[in-house]
Amino acid sequence: MAGHVRRRYAGSDEGAVTAEVLIITPILALLVFSVIQAALWGWAVVGVHAAADGAARDGAAYHATVGDAYASAMQRLQAYGGELTDVHVTVTETATTITVHVTARSSLLPLPVDATVTQPRERFTGG
Numbered sequence: 001m002a003g004h005v006r007r008r009y010a011g012s013d014e015g016a017v018t019a020e021v022l023i024i025t026p027i028l029a030l031l032v033f034s035v036i037q038a039a040l041w042g043w044a045v046v047g048v049h050a051a052a053d054g055a056a057r058d059g060a061a062y063h064a065t066v067g068d069a070y071a072s073a074m075q076r077l078q079a080y081g082g083e084l085t086d087v088h089v090t091v092t093e094t095a096t097t098i099t100v101h102v103t104a105r106s107s108l109l110p111l112p113v114d115a116t117v118t119q120p121r122e123r124f125t126g127g
Contacts, residue, residue, distance in 0.1 A: 038109075043106075044083060053115075054072055055069045059093070062124065070091050089101070
């Protein structure tokens with residue numbers, strides 16, 4: 001029996017899988033890396049909001065100072081290691097409130113992240 005001869009027809013779809021893979025692979029890679037970057041940016045958002053909230057609560061405590069709130073924010077932000085860059089903390093106070101404003105950027109996706117939290121100051125009121 002002679003060797004098998006493969007015939008090609010005009011409507012053949014040979015090579016179509018290779019073309020599809022060449023088109024879809026970069027799209028899937030872009031999608032995966034975009035999801036990872038978005039998750040890292042979300043992690044930065046959570047960290048900045050947690051630092052601002054915790055610092056405002058610590059600064060609003062009875063006899064707490066602006067320095068206490070600032071130190072609390074920096075300590076909480078350092079827990080994120082190198083995840084955040086361009087970190088700035090601003091603490092302002094009035095007689096009745098304390099406000100902590102934190103700005104930063106995610107290290108891998110350089111989008112700005114900021115949070116502002118205002119808490120009423122704890123006061124002793126005699127009865």
